[in-house]
Amino acid sequence: MSISKALTIAGSDSGGGAGIQADLKTFQELNVYGMSAITAITAQNTLGVHGVFPLTADAVVQQIEAIGSDLGADAIKTGMLFNSEIIEAVSEQIKKFNWSRVIVDPVMIAKGGASLLQGEAVDAMKKHLLPLALIVTPNIPEAEVLTGMKIHNLDDRRTAAEVLHSLGVKNVVIKGGHAENENHLVDLLYDGTEFSYFSSERIETKNTHGTGCTFAAAITAEIAKGNTVYHSVETAVSFIQEAIKEDLELGQGHGPTNHWAYQQKKRRSLHVE
Ligand SMILES: Nc1ncnc2c1ncn2[C@@H]1O[C@H](COP(=O)(O)OP(=O)(O)OP(=O)(O)O)[C@@H](O)[C@H]1O
Numbered sequence: 001m002s003i004s005k006a007l008t009i010a011g012s013d014s015g016g017g018a019g020i021q022a023d024l025k026t027f028q029e030l031n032v033y034g035m036s037a038i039t040a041i042t043a044q045n046t047l048g049v050h051g052v053f054p055l056t057a058d059a060v061v062q063q064i065e066a067i068g069s070d071l072g073a074d075a076i077k078t079g080m081l082f083n084s085e086i087i088e089a090v091s092e093q094i095k096k097f098n099w100s101r102v103i104v105d106p107v108m109i110a111k112g113g114a115s116l117l118q119g120e121a122v123d124a125m126k127k128h129l130l131p132l133a134l135i136v137t138p139n140i141p142e143a144e145v146l147t148g149m150k151i152h153n154l155d156d157r158r159t160a161a162e163v164l165h166s167l168g169v170k171n172v173v174i175k176g177g178h179a180e181n182e183n184h185l186v187d188l189l190y191d192g193t194e195f196s197y198f199s200s201e202r203i204e205t206k207n208t209h210g211t212g213c214t215f216a217a218a219i220t221a222e223i224a225k226g227n228t229v230y231h232s233v234e235t236a237v238s239f240i241q242e243a244i245k246e247d248l249e250l251g252q253g254h255g256p257t258n259h260w261a262y263q264q265k266k267r268r269s270l271h272v273e
């Protein structure tokens with residue numbers, strides 16, 4: 001049996017809702033074999049990040065080499081990279097293994113405000129990693145940091161997407177979770193020529209821990225299977241919507257989403273027909 005494989009290069013969330021854990025659960029649910037290279041360990045739960053313990057760039061490189069030299073990967077996702085040494089080392093590995101299906105989730109700040117990327121690392125991300133990316137998936141505050149512009153409306157978001165594209169990223173997805181006063185959330189995709197809009201109803205819940213990681217991981221899984229960028233984003237939007245709708249009500253703070261929900265819904269609809 002041949003199976004598609006995806007590698008996530010990201011931080012560990014001990015609470016299991018974001019980071020490496022969210023990525024591997026999402027890969028599994030979308031029938032993709034998941035592998036990981038951990039960049040940092042966080043002591044984290046639904047209430048916040050209580051400690052951050054970055055690994056050395058060498059430890060990250062050795063994990064990636066172990067995978068690249070043996071199993072290989074059909075798509076790569078990056079999440080929390082923490083500092084410029086790790087970003088540069090990861091970028092070198094991507095070039096070394098000639099990986100072109102690279103999805104960069106430019107993780108910067110956790111929901112409670114803890115920093116997951118040092119300020120000095122933003123330039124390294126723009127210079128070394130973004131030019132290697134097939135897709136970048138910033139939320140609105142991340143897009144503001146990467147472009148240096150303020151984003152107030154959809155017009156600003158389109159401009160920000162064009163600026164990010166000019167840095168060498170082939171496709172830009174600016175997520176709508178942080179847009180205020182909107183009953184509808186719009187995730188915007190720009191491929192360098194056309195804009196596409198994925199609209200969803202805003203779900204009222206405090207359980208949105210790891211939505212960004214899960215969304216980018218779902219895109220990565222679909223890309224690993226050889227799907228188009230448009231199809232992969234479309235599937236990821238459905239995946240995250242079901243995961244938020246059927247939240248698990250775990251923990252005392254911002255709980256995780258439900259990584260089983262998308263497949264459960266698919267199975268239910270097959271049963272009815
Ligand atoms: N309350 C909500 N209702 C419906 N969809 C949501 C909601 N919040 C986020 N989403 C969706 O979840 C995905 C992730 O968006 P968001 O902008 O929240 O990412 P993020 O800020 O990177 O997440 P994280 O908090 O994990 O860092 C997007 O597809 C977005 O539209």
Ligand SMILES: Cc1ncc(CO)c(N)n1
Pocket residue numbers: 010011012013018019020042044079080107109110111116209210211212213
């Ligand atoms: C390890 C890790 N990566 C990413 C995020 C962003 O949701 C988080 N909270 N923790």
